[in-house]
Amino acid sequence: MSSDHGHHHEPGFIRKYLFSVDHKVIGVQYAVTSLVFLFIGFSLMMIMRWQLAYPSAPIPFIGGWLASAVQGVVDKTGTLLPEGYNALGAMHGTIMVFLGVVPLAVGGFGNYVMPLQIGAPDMAFPRLNMASYWVFLPGGIIMLASFFVPGGAANSGWTAYPPLSVTANVTGTNPFWNGQTMWLLGMIFLITSSLLGSVNFIVTIVHLRVKGLQLFRMPFFVWAQFVTAFLLLLAFPPLEAAGVMQLMDRVFDTSFFMPSGLVVSGQLQEYSGGGSPLLWQHLFWFLAHPEVYVLILPAIGIVGEVIANNTRKPLWGYRVLVYSIIFLGFMSFVVWAHHMFLTGMGTTLSTFFQTTTMIISVPSVVILTAFLLSLYGAAIRFTVPMLFAIAFLPMFAIGGLTGLPLGLSASDIHLHDTYYVIGHFHYVVAPGTIMALFAGIYYWFPKVTGRKMNDFLGKLHFWPTLIFMNAVFMPMFFVGLQGVSRRLWDQTSYVTGNETHNWVKMSSWGAWMLGLSQLPFIINFFYSAFAGKKVAANPWAATTLEWAAPSPPPHGNFPEVPVVYRGPYEYSVPGSRQDYSPQHVPDAKLA
Amino acid sequence: MSTTATEVLPHTLTPHPVTGMYNGKFGLWLFLASEIMLFGALFSSYVLLRVHGAFPHHGEHSLSVKIGTINTMILITSSVTMVLAWAAFKLNEPGKGRMFLAATALLAIAFLVIKLTLEYQHKYHEGIRPDTSTFYAIYYCMTGLHGLHIVGGVIVIGYFLLPGFGMWKTNPEQYINRIECTGLYWHFVDLVWIFLFPVFYLL
Numbered sequence: 048m049s050s051d052h053g054h055h056h057e058p059g060f061i062r063k064y065l066f067s068v069d070h071k072v073i074g075v076q077y078a079v080t081s082l083v084f085l086f087i088g089f090s091l092m093m094i095m096r097w098q099l100a101y102p103s104a105p106i107p108f109i110g111g112w113l114a115s116a117v118q119g120v121v122d123k124t125g126t127l128l129p130e131g132y133n134a135l136g137a138m139h140g141t142i143m144v145f146l147g148v149v150p151l152a153v154g155g156f157g158n159y160v161m162p163l164q165i166g167a168p169d170m171a172f173p174r175l176n177m178a179s180y181w182v183f184l185p186g187g188i189i190m191l192a193s194f195f196v197p198g199g200a201a202n203s204g205w206t207a208y209p210p211l212s213v214t215a216n217v218t219g220t221n222p223f224w225n226g227q228t229m230w231l232l233g234m235i236f237l238i239t240s241s242l243l244g245s246v247n248f249i250v251t252i253v254h255l256r257v258k259g260l261q262l263f264r265m266p267f268f269v270w271a272q273f274v275t276a277f278l279l280l281l282a283f284p285p286l287e288a289a290g291v292m293q294l295m296d297r298v299f300d301t302s303f304f305m306p307s308g309l310v311v312s313g314q315l316q317e318y319s320g321g322g323s324p325l326l327w328q329h330l331f332w333f334l335a336h337p338e339v340y341v342l343i344l345p346a347i348g349i350v351g352e353v354i355a356n357n358t359r360k361p362l363w364g365y366r367v368l369v370y371s372i373i374f375l376g377f378m379s380f381v382v383w384a385h386h387m388f389l390t391g392m393g394t395t396l397s398t399f400f401q402t403t404t405m406i407i408s409v410p411s412v413v414i415l416t417a418f419l420l421s422l423y424g425a426a427i428r429f430t431v432p433m434l435f436a437i438a439f440l441p442m443f444a445i446g447g448l449t450g451l452p453l454g455l456s457a458s459d460i461h462l463h464d465t466y467y468v469i470g471h472f473h474y475v476v477a478p479g480t481i482m483a484l485f486a487g488i489y490y491w492f493p494k495v496t497g498r499k500m501n502d503f504l505g506k507l508h509f510w511p512t513l514i515f516m517n518a519v520f521m522p523m524f525f526v527g528l529q530g531v532s533r534r535l536w537d538q539t540s541y542v543t544g545n546e547t548h549n550w551v552k553m554s555s556w557g558a559w560m561l562g563l564s565q566l567p568f569i570i571n572f573f574y575s576a577f578a579g580k581k582v583a584a585n586p587w588a589a590t591t592l593e594w595a596a597p598s599p600p601p602h603g604n605f606p607e608v609p610v611v612y613r614g615p616y617e618y619s620v621p622g623s624r625q626d627y628s629p630q631h632v633p634d635a636k637l638a
Numbered sequence: 639m640s641t642t643a644t645e646v647l648p649h650t651l652t653p654h655p656v657t658g659m660y661n662g663k664f665g666l667w668l669f670l671a672s673e674i675m676l677f678g679a680l681f682s683s684y685v686l687l688r689v690h691g692a693f694p695h696h697g698e699h700s701l702s703v704k705i706g707t708i709n710t711m712i713l714i715t716s717s718v719t720m721v722l723a724w725a726a727f728k729l730n731e732p733g734k735g736r737m738f739l740a741a742t743a744l745l746a747i748a749f750l751v752i753k754l755t756l757e758y759q760h761k762y763h764e765g766i767r768p769d770t771s772t773f774y775a776i777y778y779c780m781t782g783l784h785g786l787h788i789v790g791g792v793i794v795i796g797y798f799l800l801p802g803f804g805m806w807k808t809n810p811e812q813y814i815n816r817i818e819c820t821g822l823y824w825h826f827v828d829l830v831w832i833f834l835f836p837v838f839y840l841l
Contacts, residue, residue, distance in 0.1 A: 169647060171661045246668045250661050254649045280672050285679035292683070292779060301768045301775035302692075303683070321692035321772045326683055333679070 066181075068173035069602055073180050074159030075495065081151035084187060085481075088142035091135045093562055098127040100555035102537040119199030129536040133202035134226065136534060138190070140205030141230065144342065145237050146187045148480055152345035153241075153279070154183065156487050157248060157272045159495065163593035163600060164266045166257030166609045166631070171250040179244040186236030193229035197221065201230035204534065206331060209304035209324050213296045214311050222298060231294045238287045241279050248276035257592075259611030263369070264630070266591045266615040267355075267362060270369050271348025274376040275341050282337035282380065289330035296322075303327075325390060332383040340379045342476055343443075344372060346483030347414060350436045353486050354418055356589045357433035358425030359626050361616040364417040371410035371417075378407040388456045389463045397456040404454035411447050415440060430587070431505030435486035438513050439479060446475030449524060464534075467527025470520050478516040485512075485568070492572075493586045497598040498579030504571035511564035518557030522550035588627050591615050595631045651811050666819045670826050673787075677830050680780050684837065693773035699838075700766065701777070705756055706839040709749050710831065716745035717828045720821045727814050732806055735817070736799060742824070743795045746788050753785060777838050784834060787827045794820050 057063075064072060094113075097106050103126055106113065110125020120131035127135075162170055170176045193200040198220040203212035207230065216225050252273045256265070265273075292303040300318060304327045307320030355362045362368065384392065384400040418440055427433065449471040452458040462468065485508075493499050526547040531538055538544030538551060585594040592611070596604050609631035617628040628637055649661050657664055688696060723738035761767075761774075768778045798805075798817060805813040 167647075171647060171649075172665060173647075175665075242669075242672055245672075246665045249668055250665045253657060254654045254661055254664065255647065280668060281675050284672050284676035288676055288679040288683065291783065295768060295775065295779055299768045299775075301779075302772045303687070303775060303779075319769055319771045319775070321687070321694075323687060323690055323692065326686055329686075330679060330683070 066177060068169070068177045070158050070162050070170045070173065070176055071495070071600060071604075073176050074155055074157075076180050077150050077154030077158060077183070078156070080184060080187070081147050081155055084142055084146035085148070085151070087191070088139050088147050089562065091139040091142070093558055094127065095132060095135045095139065096555035096558045098132055098536065099538065100552045102539050117194050117199065118197060120194075127536070130199065130202055132536040133204075133534065134194070134200040137201045137204050137207075137230075138194070141190065141201070143476075144205065144338065145234070146190065148342050148476065148484070149241070149338075150183060151484055152480070153248075153272065153275060153341070154180065154244060156268075156345060156349065156484070156491070157275075158244075160491060160593055161248065161269055161272050162251060162255070163494075163596055163604055164269050164591050165252065165255060165260055166592050166605065166611065167251060167255040168603045168605070168608075170247050171255055172247050175243050175247050179240045179247070182236055182243065183240035186233045186240060189229050189233040189236065193226045193233070196224050196226060196229065198225045200226040203227060206335070207231075207293065207327075208331075209293060209296065209322075209327050210306070210309055210311070210316075212327075213293060213305060214316070217297065228294065228297050231290045231297070234290050235287060235294075238283045238290070241283055245276040245279040248272055249280065252276075257609055257611055260592075260630075263366065264611060264614045266348075267351035267365065267368055268345075268348035271344045271351070271372060274372050275344045278337040278341050278344075278376055278379060282334045282341075285330045286334035289327055293327065325387075328387050328390065329384070332386045333380075336383040336386065337379045339472070339475070340375060342480050344375075346439070346480040347372070349483045349487040349490070350418060350439050352591070353432045353436040353490050354421050355616040355618065356490075356587050357428045357430055357436070358421055359428070359618045360421065360425050361614070361618060362417065363420040363423075364413075365614070365616065368414055368417050371413045375407065375410040378403060378410070382407055382454075385454050385456075385459070388459045401454060401456045405451075408447065408451065408454070415444055415447070430489075431500070431502055431509060432486040432490035434506070434509045435482045435489065438509070439483045439486070442474060442478035442482065442516070446471060446473075446479050449474065461530070462527060464532055465527035466523040466531050466533060469533055470523030470527060473520045473523070477520065478513065482512070482516070485509075488572075490587070491593075492575065493582045494593055494596075494598050494600070496576050496579070497581060498575050499582050499586060500571050500575040500579060504567040508564065508568040508571065512561065515557045515561035515564055519554045519561060522553050526550050585629075588625075590617055590627050590629050592630055595629060651815065660815055662815055662819050663822070666822050670822065673826060673830075677780075677783075677833075680776070680783070681833065681837065684776050684780070687772055687776065693771055695771070696773050699773060699777075700761075700764070701839050702757070703839050705752060706835050709752055710835050712745050712749045712752075713828045713831050716742045716749070717825050719745065720824045724814070724817045724821050727806075727810075727817055736803070739795055739799045739817075743792050743799065746792045746795075750785060750788055750792075753781070780834060781838070784827070784830055787830070791820070791824055791827055794823075 058067075067073060094106060094109075097104070105125040106121065106127060110121055113121045114123060114125050120128065120134060122128055158170070158176065162168070198216035201207065201212075201215075203215050207227070212227055215227050222228075252265075252269060292301070295301040296303050296305060302318045302320050302322040304324050305316065305318040305320060305322040306324060307318075309316040309318065309320070351362055351368065382400060382404045384396065385404045388397055388400075422437070427437075449467070453462055453468060453471060489500055489505055529547050530543050531541070531547055535541075535544065539548055582598060584596065584598050586598075587594070592609055593600075595609055597606075610633075611630045612633055613628060613630055615630060617630075619626045620628050623637055625637070647661070651660055653660050654664070659667070687693065719738045719741040723735050723742060726732070726735035726738055758778075766774055768775045798813070798820065805816070
């Protein structure tokens with residue numbers, strides 16, 4: 048880092064808001080961009096749910112516009128085409144996971160809050176941080192642009208399994224600028240961005256903590272980001288390798304994943320052959336399993352912060368929580384093939400992965416239990432962040448418990464690739480992670496903007512969101528148990544699909560109502576940013592270091608470098624006058 | 639945590655008491671860990687494909703062991719010159735340092751030229767392309783990716799040799815650190831080749 052921060056002259060608009068190296072600006076950039084992507088990804092799903100509820104009916108309101116604006120998604124009457132359904136489905140998953148949740152949880156919250164919580168003036172590598180964002184954004188734009196090329200967007204699932212993903216949309220399209228190839232290119236950008244970010248996070252957390260902030264005095268949120276960064280650092284490269292290989296299969300006709308003698312649409316494929324579709328699955332899931340822990344860990348970190356603050360008690364079992372997430376991080380690398388139980392693997396291998404999968408459920412249960420015990424005997428303040436954090440607990444429990452029959456290979460035979468799986472993982476990510484992210488937004492909004500979000504609108508956002516999340520995803524367990532397959536454009540063409548159709552309609556109406564329920568949040572977010580009630584540095588009476596900085600913090604964060612004297616959750620310490628003892632206030636000066 | 643007069647962010651120059659490294663070095667080691675996962679995934683893919691019979695005629699490939707050996711010697715020498723460059727700067731001999739940096743870059747370019755002309759181009763003329771067989775597919779993929787890493791290294795060395803040399807005057811300690819980190823990266827790229835050569839040319 049050069050000495051160019053020695054002299055503080057005001058930078059122009061572009062250096063201050065666009066190409067800033069300040070972690071707070073970059074955090075907001077990530078957060079705003081990812082919220083837009085979340086909105087887009089959710090909109091794709093709202094369209095898909097029309098086709099699911101009312102098969103072959105033209106899409107109302109926007110059917111005509113879709114027919115003219117994008118190729119291959121709807122037909123002339125505005126009815127969703129099967130390929131279009133697949134494209135929306137593949138892109139919904141991709142956008143939500145890689146452009147929505149992770150950039151918000153890690154790029155947004157991690158970037159903004161973590162350096163403040165450790166008392167640092169910025170990240171260890173501010174310019175690398177800026178580069179991370181500006182590699183992420185083109186990746187996202189490439190993904191979105193793929194809707195508008197001939198052949199349309201990628202439509203082979205977010206899992207992009209070959210041979211389908213290699214042979215899809217190849218004839219009649221540009222050899223390079225087509226949906227699946229652009230998906231691969233976009234992924235390479237996103238993975239690179241993630242890599243640069245994870246290096247930054249780890250060095251920052253290890254090297255830049257202020258005096259007194261030993262590892263076991265770090266806020267739980269920082270621990271969560273620390274483990275997450277290691278997962279991103281080590282798990283993503285195999286997918287990058289696989290992405291390059293699939294790109295070569297598509298563009299240069301190699302056969303990494305193409306078996307010999309493949310026949311597609313009655314035609315023998317002219318590949319050199321010898322490749323292995325299973326190789327892609329192994330490489331993909333080697334990343335994608337740790338990826339789901341990347342999705343949940345920052346959320347767990349946020350819930351920990353909000354619970355401690357709003358129970359006015361230390362978190363129960365802080366050390367146990369830390370050891371649990373470290374153990375979870377290690378285990379997450381050895382469970383991946385539970386996504387592949389039905390690929391013909393022998394019982395030895397499936398027993399191994401089943402066992403590791405059962406073991407990995409233990410730390411999750413420990414974490415949930417610790418959070419529940421944290422509520423016991425507490426004087427709970429039901430602030431809006433706390434509502435979301437408390438709701439997270441049973442929702443994550445449902446998500447986690449429904450994962451167990453999937454992790455056991457015998458029951459997975461029946462449940463694999465059914466709606467049960469969709470119900471399981473959405474419970475963990477949607478009423479789980481996303482609600483925790485909402486908690487984080489309401490909780491840290493005052494620090495970022497210096498204003499509080501409106502409480503009434505917050506509750507108007509919370510209750511319908513909770514109800515409709517369950518309305519969307521609970522029926523999926525029943526539909527899946529009945530045996531309805533995922534990724535079906537028209538479930539009613541099957542007998543079972545007909546029997547479960549009412550549940551499907553409930554999910555669809557739930558989804559549209561869920562969409563409407565976000566309006567109070569969107570209004571609240573923008574209104575409060577400009578006209579919300581102004582607050583001082585610590586409106587929640589919290590103990591962690593970010594609340595010692597002004598709201599919003601200036602460049603460099605802390606007017607005086609803080610020193611830490613105690614743990615992160617010293618609430619209601621017996622004998623103290625206030626019910627909280629901030630980390631940076633010396634004993635003598637405690638009120 | 640201590641901050642020297644020249645660093646705004648702690649441990650930009652001063653090593654951290656626990657890790658014993660300054661920020662850039664720690665960062666680079668972490669980056670190398672991810673690179674190990676990247677090339678590790680590719681080597682694992684090679685093993686999986688070969689074991690599953692993807693290229694039954696792998697022993698009959700037409701990769702020249704002689705050229706491969708020459709290139710291996712070139713890269714190993716470039717690693718030596720890279721260390722000598724760093725050592726020269728550390729001993730306050732920038733003239734020698736720049737000379738060794740230039741030597742490293744030139745050796746790397748020689749590696750690339752030999753690879754591109756005597757190997758890739760030659761193969762293309764023989765009609766051996768990535769789609770010829772899965773063996774050549776993974777050969778091109780891995781040596782190509784490795785080659786891109788060499789190009790990246792040459793760009794970085796070139797930067798510190800020419801436009802970035804100004805830092806030697808303004809902040810020599812940081813300049814030396816950056817040369818050290820470049821060296822770490824360079825040794826890693828060399829190490830990858832040490833694995834690539836036997837796997838593709840000899841086994």
